[in-house]
Amino acid sequence: MERVILNSVEIYRALTRIAHEILEKNKGSKEIVLVGIRTGGVYLAQRLVKKIQEIEGESVPIGELDITLYRDDLAHRKESPVLKKTHIPFDLNDRKIILVDDVLYTGRTIRAAMDGLMDLGRPRQIQLAVLIDRGHRELPIRADYVGKNLPTATDEKVEVLLEETGEEDRVVLKKGTDKESTS
Amino acid sequence: MTTERILIQSGRIIDPASGRDTVGDLLIEEGVIREIGPRLSVKGHFLKIGAAGKLVVPGLIDLHSHLREPGFEYKETVATATAAAAAGGFTTICAMPNTDPINDNQSVTEFILEKAKSEGKVHVLPVGAITKGSKGEELAEIGELVAAGCVALSDDGRPVMNSELMRRAMEYAKIFDVPVIDHCEDLNLSAGGVMFEGEVSTAMGLKGIPAASETVMVARDIALAELTGARVHLAHISCGGSVHLIREAKRRGIAVTAETCPHYFTLTADRVRGFDANAKMKPPLATRRDLEEIRAGLADGTIDAIATDHAPHAAQEKECEIDRAPFGIVGLETALSLSLMLVEEGLLTLPGLLQKMTENPARIIGRKIGRLGIGDTADVTVIDPAAEWMVDAGHFKSKSKNSPFIGWKMKGRIAGVAVAGVWTPAEGGR
Amino acid sequence: MGLKRKDVLALAEMEKEEIELILQTAESFKEVSTREIKKVPTLRGKTVVNLFFEASTRTRTSFELAAKRLSADVINISTSSSSVVKGETLLDTARNIEAMQSDIIILRHSSSGAPYILARALRSAVINAGDGAHEHPSQGLLDLFTIKEKKGGIAGLKVVIVGDVLHSRVAHSDIHGLKKLGADVHLAGPPTMIPLGIEQWGVKVHYRLEEAIAGADVIILLRLQLERQGKGYFPTLREYARLYGLDGKRVARANDGVLVMHPGPINRGVEVTSEVADGLSSVILEQVTNGVAVRMALLYLLSGEKP
Numbered sequence: 032m033e034r035v036i037l038n039s040v041e042i043y044r045a046l047t048r049i050a051h052e053i054l055e056k057n058k059g060s061k062e063i064v065l066v067g068i069r070t071g072g073v074y075l076a077q078r079l080v081k082k083i084q085e086i087e088g089e090s091v092p093i094g095e096l097d098i099t100l101y102r103d104d105l106a107h108r109k110e111s112p113v114l115k116k117t118h119i120p121f122d123l124n125d126r127k128i129i130l131v132d133d134v135l136y137t138g139r140t141i142r143a144a145m146d147g148l149m150d151l152g153r154p155r156q157i158q159l160a161v162l163i164d165r166g167h168r169e170l171p172i173r174a175d176y177v178g179k180n181l182p183t184a185t186d187e188k189v190e191v192l193l194e195e196t197g198e199e200d201r202v203v204l205k206k207g208t209d210k211e212s213t214s
Numbered sequence: 215m216t217t218e219r220i221l222i223q224s225g226r227i228i229d230p231a232s233g234r235d236t237v238g239d240l241l242i243e244e245g246v247i248r249e250i251g252p253r254l255s256v257k258g259h260f261l262k263i264g265a266a267g268k269l270v271v272p273g274l275i276d277l278h279s280h281l282r283e284p285g286f287e288y289k290e291t292v293a294t295a296t297a298a299a300a301a302g303g304f305t306t307i308c309a310m311p312n313t314d315p316i317n318d319n320q321s322v323t324e325f326i327l328e329k330a331k332s333e334g335k336v337h338v339l340p341v342g343a344i345t346k347g348s349k350g351e352e353l354a355e356i357g358e359l360v361a362a363g364c365v366a367l368s369d370d371g372r373p374v375m376n377s378e379l380m381r382r383a384m385e386y387a388k389i390f391d392v393p394v395i396d397h398c399e400d401l402n403l404s405a406g407g408v409m410f411e412g413e414v415s416t417a418m419g420l421k422g423i424p425a426a427s428e429t430v431m432v433a434r435d436i437a438l439a440e441l442t443g444a445r446v447h448l449a450h451i452s453c454g455g456s457v458h459l460i461r462e463a464k465r466r467g468i469a470v471t472a473e474t475c476p477h478y479f480t481l482t483a484d485r486v487r488g489f490d491a492n493a494k495m496k497p498p499l500a501t502r503r504d505l506e507e508i509r510a511g512l513a514d515g516t517i518d519a520i521a522t523d524h525a526p527h528a529a530q531e532k533e534c535e536i537d538r539a540p541f542g543i544v545g546l547e548t549a550l551s552l553s554l555m556l557v558e559e560g561l562l563t564l565p566g567l568l569q570k571m572t573e574n575p576a577r578i579i580g581r582k583i584g585r586l587g588i589g590d591t592a593d594v595t596v597i598d599p600a601a602e603w604m605v606d607a608g609h610f611k612s613k614s615k616n617s618p619f620i621g622w623k624m625k626g627r628i629a630g631v632a633v634a635g636v637w638t639p640a641e642g643g644r
Numbered sequence: 645m646g647l648k649r650k651d652v653l654a655l656a657e658m659e660k661e662e663i664e665l666i667l668q669t670a671e672s673f674k675e676v677s678t679r680e681i682k683k684v685p686t687l688r689g690k691t692v693v694n695l696f697f698e699a700s701t702r703t704r705t706s707f708e709l710a711a712k713r714l715s716a717d718v719i720n721i722s723t724s725s726s727s728v729v730k731g732e733t734l735l736d737t738a739r740n741i742e743a744m745q746s747d748i749i750i751l752r753h754s755s756s757g758a759p760y761i762l763a764r765a766l767r768s769a770v771i772n773a774g775d776g777a778h779e780h781p782s783q784g785l786l787d788l789f790t791i792k793e794k795k796g797g798i799a800g801l802k803v804v805i806v807g808d809v810l811h812s813r814v815a816h817s818d819i820h821g822l823k824k825l826g827a828d829v830h831l832a833g834p835p836t837m838i839p840l841g842i843e844q845w846g847v848k849v850h851y852r853l854e855e856a857i858a859g860a861d862v863i864i865l866l867r868l869q870l871e872r873q874g875k876g877y878f879p880t881l882r883e884y885a886r887l888y889g890l891d892g893k894r895v896a897r898a899n900d901g902v903l904v905m906h907p908g909p910i911n912r913g914v915e916v917t918s919e920v921a922d923g924l925s926s927v928i929l930e931q932v933t934n935g936v937a938v939r940m941a942l943l944y945l946l947s948g949e950k951p
Contacts, residue, residue, distance in 0.1 A: 223939075411840050411842055412841045413840070413841030413844045413897050415840070416840060417774050417816075419757075419775070419777035419778030419816060420755065420777070421725070422758070458744055489760045489761070533761070534734060534735075534761075535753070535761065537757075537776070538755065
């Protein structure tokens with residue numbers, strides 16, 4: 032069973048709104064950098080950077096963060112997950128970082144991402160932007176920018192499908208437990 | 215030991231020495247074979263052994279066993295080795311002299327014979343050392359050894375490298391008409407080696423022992439046998455090159471005989487992959503081609519006998535790093551079943567195989583055993599050729615369990631043995 | 645996918661895909677090594693034991709650094725401090741270490757096959773850090789990583805391995821790894837140091853260095869154990885250097901951009917002249933840097949929960 036939560040137009044609108052909110056809160060794009068969490072967050076960060084460029088006419092630095100090495104569940108997994116590369120081609124010190132992910136759930140991924148960022152430098156501030164906040168937090172973490180708040184049950188699964196991975200843009204809600212979706 | 219009156223009934227009686235292969239009964243009285251016939255009728259109390267469908271054969275003879283006593287009782291004793299022998303169908307085993315002390319004098323020989331008499335389950339024939347302490351420096355007192363009961367001479371495991379000394383040993387042995395048994399290994403070529411030299415040793419990074427380490431010494435011994443006219447017996451032949459040399463020597467009428475062991479016609483160096491020290495022995499397991507040559511040598515009579523080279527070692531000695539583990543495997547309890555495979559495969563006839571485990575070994579050591587003649591000592595083995603069993607180290611009578619055949623499915627098991635007229639049935643559980 | 649094994653003992657028994665996964669994972673760790681804070685919390689709470697029965701500062705340090713950069717606790721046990729001298733068996737030593745809740749044991753041992761004894765008996769993951777003349781898989785992997793990084797790939801490259809192949813566990817691991825990844829592997833050395841049957845691995849054997857080097861993309865020099873001199877393998881170091889030492893003139897016969905590699909420590913003037921060892925073709929020090937990243941990848945990939 033699968034239900035579409037956001038379609039392609041709705042995703043576009045949500046991202047446009049988030050881009051405006053980021054600019055509003057940070058008084059423009061001067062001090063900010065965007066860091067997408069691999070894999071879904073990277074594509075959303077790229078779209079936000081493009082949107083900000085359209086609005087402000089200025090480009091914003093963008094980085095990619097793989098949080099695997101900072102996960103708190105590695106010891107309990109039979110197989111170590113495949114590592115992807117972290118690529119942050121700028122200095123993080125004293126910057127305002129907008130961390131971007133697709134779904135906010137337990138908060139553990141964001142905890143890992145913040146630890147990862149701290150090892151790379153000392154940012155002035157970290158803000159969080161997510162497309163979907165599905166609740167069920169296990170850590171005291173909240174998002175600064177949310178595309179859509181979506182009440183869910185723990186046995187449901189939220190999937191953000193994007194053109195960049197060869198899918199039609201959409202967010203779907205699926206029934207059934209899947210331990211992989213602990214974003 | 216009290217001897218019994220035993221009637222073994224309705225078995226297939228095979229005696230290679232006399233050429234007998236008939237179905238019938240065999241009667242044992244006062245420790246000797248009294249009568250053989252199609253259907254014997256007896257009066258009075260007899261232990262009756264039903265042998266229908268079974269083989270009744272001369273007790274098997276092993277030319278090459280290591281009993282480890284005196285000196286290494288933690289590996290094996292005369293009592294446990296002879297129990298293993300009986301379980302494997304052997305009624306006579308030759309005890310190699312590399313004990314501690316080495317069997318190079320009368321007192322050690324007498325000790326072994328005394329132990330065998332008091333604790334042994336089968337006959338033990340000691341083999342005396344060629345040189346004092348098997349050091350390869352000066353001859354042992356061979357006359358004394360033979361007088362004490364040694365049936366052959368060997369520096370097994372520590373071969374005599376000095377060819378001049380070996381020549382003198384062969385010449386001297388002629389006085390007593392005992393064979394000189396040589397473990398053919400050029401110690402310089404094999405130094406530091408762990409396994410057969412070839413692709414497998416390369417892949418495993420283990421120092422190899424080249425086939426030439428054996429063949430060089432086989433060639434030397436043949437030349438010395440020709441020179442001296444002595445009886446020379448070549449132990450545990452393992453590779454094709456040696457088979458060729460022996461075949462040629464026999465063709466030329468030189469008095470050499472040879473034995474191989476079941477592992478050399480069953481396994482190859484591949485068995486060592488995974489670093490299993492239970493596949494480490496000397497000479498080492500060779501190639502598929504060598505294995506085929508050994509089989510051909512058995513089939514055409516180049517190789518006279520099948521021996522076990524039963525070499526027990528304690529578990530902790532084999533569990534260590536393979537290059538530090540000692541050489542050798544136990545063999546008394548698996549030899550017959552492995553050898554029967556040669557019959558199954560059509561390489562040898564059943565009497566032909568049994569000849570290599572009874573008549574021929576007896577001839578090599580010059581003993582009137584290994585045959586089922588009327589009046590002969592009643593050493594008889596009864597085999598159930600169809601029975602299947604699994605090799606389980608827990609069932610070994612030997613004190614040591616270092617066998618590369620553990621877990622193998624075998625066909626043909628011992629029903630029991632009569633040793634000098636005393637019947638020992640094989641235990642169940644096999 | 646992950647590694648389909650509890651232990652890393654030999655490249656001979658690994659699938660091509662597993663080797664590729666390790667190399668790919670090592671790329672991520674190389675990035676970590678370029679950071680200011682060269683440490684990640686991945687193996688926090690895990691215990692890694694360096695069990696070295698043979699002296700080796702280089703490999704031990706590399707594994708130690710790799711484990712520390714992953715935030716593991718590291719214990720170093722070397723021959724001099726071990727109880728082997730007191731007659732304890734290898735297995736008993738290892739069981740005692742495991743009783744202290746080790747997760748990964750890295751074993752260096754002079755006996756081929758020694759890591760297999762531990763791997764069979766222990767719950768801990770075992771990494772072979774060199775066993776006798778058998779294999780040295782982490783060195784083989786770092787060689788592959790360095791070639792791949794420099795050349796962009798391995799398939800189709802002509803790689804020449806020079807020297808004492810008979811006693812070299814590095815050569816064995818290199819050959820298996822290179823063959824699996826599609827390289828054209830040639831060996832050059834005196835026949836006394838080329839092991840029997842090695843042609844069966846699909847390598848070409850040369851006795852003359854010049855002939856082997858022509859058109860080479862990579863030259864891997866093996867360390868010559870100096871104590872082999874006069875043991876019948878070669879007469880003198882002088883003659884060895886003359887026949888198999890790599891100098892500028894010989895390097896010139898190889899392809900442009902040839903890589904010169906050596907597992908170290910180098911015998912300058914024997915396997916290689918200083919001119920070549922310190923020259924533009926040499927990637928000997930980069931091998932050392934990459935060693936840490938490759939070993940971090942191995943530790944990471946073997947750190948999952950034990951079934």
